[in-house]
Every structure is written in structure tokens, then in C-alpha cells.
Amino acid sequence: MAQPMTTTLTFDAPAAGAEAPAPRRRVADDTALLKAAAELTRELSAANPRIYWADFLTSAVIGYAALIATILAGSLGWALAFAAVSVLALYRAESFIHELTHMKHSTLPGFRAAWNALIGVPMLVPSFMYEGVHNLHHAKTRYGTSDDPEYLPLALMKPWTLPAFILIAALAPVGLIIRYAVLAPLSLLSPKLREAVVARYSGLVINPEFRRRPAEGEAKALWTKLEVAASVWAIALVMLVATGVLPLRAFLIMMGIASAVAVLNQVRTLVAHLWENEGEAMTVTAQYLDSVNVPPPTLLPGLWAPVGLRYHALHHLLPSVPYHNLGIAHRRLSAVLDPASPYFKANYKGLPGLMGKIARSSMTRGVRR
Structure with a gap:
């Protein structure tokens, strides 16, 4: 799941006289991996309604209960504790937009109606901002290209773009209200403004060059x-705050939690x-x-x-497998594939190592651009 609106990040042109990066070797499809993924997971594409709803x-x-508790908390310590629970729970609930x-x-x-009523509309990320956009990210001929709404070569861009990429998400709640x-x-x-709103401000994307077509x-x-x-x-939210019906403190807490959800998703x-x-x-x-x-x-992931x-990598192999079956698919593939299979090369241990890997690539390759 990408972030709301579009970022202001742009591609950096190579410096004059800079050495051009060596062309990357094209990776051929691994037929054993693709065949195993298809054959071992055929019956895993059915969603379990009880798991989804529960x-x-x-x-x-x-x-939402933790959000209310944060607003009503009598001490900073309890407020921070409830806020952390609210952020993680609402982030999880919001992540169902991907499903x-x-x-x-x-x-x-x-x-879908329940998700929009409880999360999409209240959090100002209705499902149309992802449906019709995210599927383009999975198109074989679009992934990683300028036509992919959810891709930027961040590891090859200037080092400052990485913290900017994360910090800009903190402003997402303000941008969504506007x-x-x-x-x-x-x-x-x-009509001209409407065209711009539809094309540029109606998708959860990170590619600033992407323009959405009308539905x-x-x-x-x-x-x-x-x-x-x-x-x-x-x-209504703006009017409630302006008239004092919704206390400014409560509104700022709501915005802070929404901002933290957006930043957490941007880190992910x-x-x-x-x-x-x-x-x-x-x-x-x-x-x-x-x-x-x-x-x-x-456990932390x-x-x-x-x-x-x-x-996420497995999801790109099996986009139709529901989230609750991906762990099963992973265990099946891990049990039968050769240890030298490319499948295992996409497995990583945790967040710090991944962020370090991307940062190092940006420091070594991005600074040359």
C-alpha cells in the first residue's frame, strides 16, 4: 500500500561528466520457481470470510477505542501508550485496502462497504484511491517503469530523498483534508480543476509522474x-473544530494518530x-x-x-492469494524448492537491515547521479 496523493520527489539528472552506471543484467524468469508457486498454491486462492471480518x-x-482513550487519558504516559495501540490497530485496519x-x-x-464506512471515509482514504491504481503496479509490463504508480528508484536517488520520502507522509492527513x-x-x-483532482490527487501513489484516468x-x-x-x-470535521464542538486538543490528537499511521505505512x-x-x-x-x-x-514485521x-515479494508471485494464506504458501515453497532457488534471495530478517541496505545503495550509487 503506497501513500496518499503524490510526493514532490523528482529524479536527479546525472552530473555533467559523471560516469554512467553500468547496465543491469536482465534477470531471466526462473521456470522452476514459477511452476512451483502455481502448482503448490492452487487451492489457496479462496478467502475465508470469518478471518477477514474478525x-x-x-x-x-x-x-478507535484506543483513540478515544488517548483523548481522555489523564497522563502523558497513558496517552502515549493508548496512542501507540491506536496507531497499530488503525494501521492494520487500514491495510485491508490492499486486500x-x-x-x-x-x-x-x-x-468493501463496511471498510469504507469504518475506515476509508473516516480516515479520508476511500477505496477508490487504491482500486484501479494498485492493479497497475502488478501489471507485468508496468512494474518498475514510469507507468507504475507505486514505484520510484529510491535506492538510486540522492540520499536526502529517503528521509524526505518518509517525512512527507506526516503531512498526509492535512493534504487529505484539503x-x-x-x-x-x-x-x-x-472542469480544469476537476481534471487535475482526478489525475493527480485521487490515488495512493508515490510516482509523481503518474496521472490517473477518470473511472x-x-x-x-x-x-x-x-x-x-x-x-x-x-x-463537517473542519466545522466541528471551528465551532468548538470538537475540542482542538482532540482534533490534534486525531490528526497526530493519522499522521503516525501514514508515516508507519511509508516506512513499510x-x-x-x-x-x-x-x-x-x-x-x-x-x-x-x-x-x-x-x-x-x-515477530515485529x-x-x-x-x-x-x-x-510482499511472494504476493507479487501470487497476487490472488489472500493474506491469511500467504504464510502457508511460503512454508510450502520453502519446503520443496532447492536452497539455491531465487525464492530465498527475497527473504530478509527485518526492518533495520532493509533500511540500511537501501540507504547504502543510495549513498554509493545515488551520489554518483
């Missing part, structure tokens, strides 16, 4: 309903891939190797990469 509803209830883009909605009737409380209503009066048919109807709901909520996004592709089309195996798994026995996101 996990999502529990996360949402805990997240919405891959699931067959007929198998989980009402789930997008829905101000730009959406104004865009009804200006059509049923997707357009759903978009309209959700955008109206999000705009009404954003305007930073280590979801190695970000080493410079725009050329990649084979499926190359896409897998440019992506990241953080499998057990480490379950918090910062929830709802199956710890198996």
Missing part, C-alpha cells in the same frame, strides 16, 4: 458516492522493494527479487507489515 472489525474497534484491490467482492459481500474539504467541492465549479461505469458510480461521503465528513513502503530498477520492463522473477519478504521467525504485507 480481523478487520477487531482491529477497527481496538483502534480490497485483489479480492473478488462476491466472496465477501458487504466487506483534498476533500476544499478541492473536491471547488472542482465541481471548474467509468460502476467504478465511477462508486467513486462519486465515496468522494461525496469523504467530502461531507472532511467539511520504503522497504517493500529494493527500488533498484531504472525504468526498464522486468521479468516476473526480477520483480520478485526486487521485492521483499520478511518471514518468521521474526507482523506489526509494521500487517495483513500479509510481510510476504
Whole structure:
């Protein structure tokens, strides 16, 4: 799951006289890996409604209960403790937007509506901001190219872009309120502004060059309903604060928790891939190797990469497998594949090592650009 809106990061042109980087060797598809992934996971594509509903509803209830507890806490210590619980729970609940883009909605009737009602609209990230966008990231001919809305060669860019990439996410809640409380209503009066809002400010993307096309048919109807709901909520929120009905302190706590959720997701996004592709089309195996798994026995990835996101590389091999079956798929493949298989080269131990790897690449390769 990428971040709201678009970043202001841009590609750095090579310095005059700088040595051009050596071309990367094209990675051929590993037929044994692709065959094993397909054959060993055929029956794992069915989603379990009980797991989805229980996990999502529990996360949402805990997240909002902890948010209220943070606002009502009588001491800073308790407030920070409740805030941490709220951030992690709401982050997990919000991460189900990734599942919405891959699931067959007929198998989980009402789930998308419930997610939007409890998380999408209140958090100002309705599902249309990801549906119709994230699927482009999985297109074989788009991944890692300039047409991929969720890709930037961060490991090859200037070192300062990495902290900027994370810190800019802290402003996401403010940007979303502006997008829905101000730009959406104004865009009804200006076709030109509406075109810009749809193309540039209606997707959870990180590629600043990406421009979204207008939705059509049923997707357009759903978009309209959700955008109206999000705009009404954003305007109401601003009015409640302006009139004093919602205390400023409570509003700032809400914004702080939403900001922390966005930053946590941006950190997770930073280590979801190695970000080493410079725009050329990649084979499926190359896409897998440019992506990241953080499998057990480490436990912390379950918090910062929830709802199956710890198996992000495997997800690129098996995008139709629901999150609760990715662990099973990982164990099956690990048990049968040769130790020299590329499959194991996408497995990493944890967040610090991944961030260090990307930072080192930026320091050594990005500074030459």
C-alpha cells in the first residue's frame, strides 16, 4: 500500500561528466520457481470470510477505542501508550485496502462497504484511491517503469530523498483534508480543476509522474458516492473544530494518530522493494527479487507489515492469494524448492537491515547521479 496523493520527489539528472552506471543484467524468469508457486498454491486462492471480518472489525474497534482513550487519558504516559495501540490497530485496519484491490467482492459481500464506512471515509482514504491504481503496479509490463504508480528508484536517488520520502507522509492527513474539504467541492465549479483532482490527487501513489484516468461505469458510480461521503465528513470535521464542538486538543490528537499511521505505512513502503530498477520492463522473477519478504521467525514485521504485507515479494508471485494464506504458501515453497532457488534471495530478517541496505545503495550509487 503506497501513500496518499503524490510526493514532490523528482529524479536527479546525472552530473555533467559523471560516469554512467553500468547496465543491469536482465534477470531471466526462473521456470522452476514459477511452476512451483502455481502448482503448490492452487487451492489457496479462496478467502475465508470469518478471518477477514474478525480481523478487520477487531482491529477497527481496538483502534478507535484506543483513540478515544488517548483523548481522555489523564497522563502523558497513558496517552502515549493508548496512542501507540491506536496507531497499530488503525494501521492494520487500514491495510485491508490492499486486500480490497485483489479480492473478488462476491466472496465477501458487504466487506468493501463496511471498510469504507469504518475506515476509508473516516480516515479520508476511500477505496477508490487504491482500486484501479494498485492493479497497475502488478501489471507485468508496468512494474518498475514510469507507468507504475507505486514505484520510484529510491535506492538510486540522492540520499536526502529517503528521509524526505518518509517525512512527507506526516503531512498526509492535512493534504487529505484539503483534498476533500476544499478541492473536491471547488472542482465541481471548474472542469480544469476537476481534471487535475482526478489525475493527480485521487490515488495512493508515490510516482509523481503518474496521472490517473477518470473511472467509468460502476467504478465511477462508486467513486462519486465515496468522494461525496469523504467530502461531507472532511467539511463537517473542519466545522466541528471551528465551532468548538470538537475540542482542538482532540482534533490534534486525531490528526497526530493519522499522521503516525501514514508515516508507519511509508516506512513499510520504503522497504517493500529494493527500488533498484531504472525504468526498464522486468521479468516476473526480477520483480520478485526486487521485492521483499520478511518471514518468521521474526515477530515485529507482523506489526509494521500487517495483513500479509510481510510476504510482499511472494504476493507479487501470487497476487490472488489472500493474506491469511500467504504464510502457508511460503512454508510450502520453502519446503520443496532447492536452497539455491531465487525464492530465498527475497527473504530478509527485518526492518533495520532493509533500511540500511537501501540507504547504502543510495549513498554509493545515488551520489554518483
